[in-house]
Amino acid sequence: MNIGQAATRSGVSAKMIRYYESIGLITPPARTAAQYRVYADEDVHTLRFVRRSRDLGFSLEETRELLALWRDKSRASADVKSLAMAHVRELEEKAAELKAMADTLRHLATHCHGDHRPDCPILADFAATSPAQAKA
Amino acid sequence: MNIGQAATRSGVSAKMIRYYESIGLITPPARTAAQYRVYADEDVHTLRFVRRSRDLGFSLEETRELLALWRDKSRASADVKSLAMAHVRELEEKAAELKAMADTLRHLATHCHGDHRPDCPILADFAATSPAQAKA
DNA sequence: CCTTGACCTTCCCATCATGGGAAACCTTAT
DNA sequence: ATAAGGTTTCCCATGATGGGAAGGTCAAGG
Numbered sequence: 001m002n003i004g005q006a007a008t009r010s011g012v013s014a015k016m017i018r019y020y021e022s023i024g025l026i027t028p029p030a031r032t033a034a035q036y037r038v039y040a041d042e043d044v045h046t047l048r049f050v051r052r053s054r055d056l057g058f059s060l061e062e063t064r065e066l067l068a069l070w071r072d073k074s075r076a077s078a079d080v081k082s083l084a085m086a087h088v089r090e091l092e093e094k095a096a097e098l099k100a101m102a103d104t105l106r107h108l109a110t111h112c113h114g115d116h117r118p119d120c121p122i123l124a125d126f127a128a129t130s131p132a133q134a135k136a
Numbered sequence: 137m138n139i140g141q142a143a144t145r146s147g148v149s150a151k152m153i154r155y156y157e158s159i160g161l162i163t164p165p166a167r168t169a170a171q172y173r174v175y176a177d178e179d180v181h182t183l184r185f186v187r188r189s190r191d192l193g194f195s196l197e198e199t200r201e202l203l204a205l206w207r208d209k210s211r212a213s214a215d216v217k218s219l220a221m222a223h224v225r226e227l228e229e230k231a232a233e234l235k236a237m238a239d240t241l242r243h244l245a246t247h248c249h250g251d252h253r254p255d256c257p258i259l260a261d262f263a264a265t266s267p268a269q270a271k272a
Numbered sequence: 273c274c275t276t277g278a279c280c281t282t283c284c285c286a287t288c289a290t291g292g293g294a295a296a297c298c299t300t301a302t
Numbered sequence: 303a304t305a306a307g308g309t310t311t312c313c314c315a316t317g318a319t320g321g322g323a324a325g326g327t328c329a330a331g332g
Contacts, residue, residue: 098231
């Protein structure tokens with residue numbers, strides 16, 4: 001099958017498939033005489049794997065490691081699990097950061113009248129916050 | 137004061153200060169005869185404002201709007217509040233997405249032995265997930 | 273046989289916010 | 303006078319993705 005069909009079936013855009021090939025994440029497929037890339041069902045599986053990994057927030061480099069583990073039939077499941085759990089912690093950390101920002105901002109907004117008057121504690125806070133406070 | 141000191145006092149790197157100037161986020165400061173940028177205390181306030189805005193997850197374009205609102209003494213606080221609350225919703229949405237990824241992955245990891253054996257439900261899921269399922 | 277439309281190829285550019293580093297210049301203190 | 307450190311501009315890199323141009327290819331239908 002051509003790249004378009006591989007893209008449709010895997011959920012990875014043709015653009016990205018070519019890119020993944022260029023960075024060595026996936027192996028270059030065979031080509032027709034006219035240089036068209038030819039994919040097999042197995043390639044689509046690999047692309048789906050990559051897609052799933054990306055959807056779960058793994059970077060392409062992490063995805064590369066996961067692919068290697070996937071292909072290494074003799075690796076210990078512990079290796080996969082530790083990589084996954086480390087990622088879980090990262091995701092939760094980032095989620096908590098975003099939540100903290102939202103909470104801070106929501107708190108500031110609570111004290112903002114939100115009417116025609118110009119006074120606004122939100123901007124007042126922005127203007128008054130020192131670099132040290134900003135970190136806290 | 138020079139750019140280095142403005143950077144230290146504002147918590148914005150010298151590199152970024154120049155960049156903000158180049159994109160018109162902040163106004164170009166005066167220069168010495170030797171072309172050194174010269175900042176006043178007020179400029180540091182502005183930079184802190186930008187820093188605070190960035191720390192709360194606003195993009196530079198959003199920060200530009202906030203700066204405009206800040207400088208416009210006659211704007212209604214409602215304008216600021218609605219902008220802020222829209223951002224709060226975005227932040228919470230992103231946080232929820234990350235949390236969902238973490239939960240999914242944590243769930244998969246629960247079923248992974250995490251020992252010397254090679255079987256791993258995590259990778260099995262990655263390999264089996266179809267594009268349609270991935271969205272769900 | 274030829275046209276048309278849909279596909280494919282490579283290549284370059286853009287995004288967003290930030291940092292790195294080079295080469296040249298300035299300033300200040302010794 | 304010299305050394306150290308700050309500043310200037312300029313170019314490049316990141317990570318993952320998309321847009322688009324210019325040109326080649328394939329299949330269907332006239």
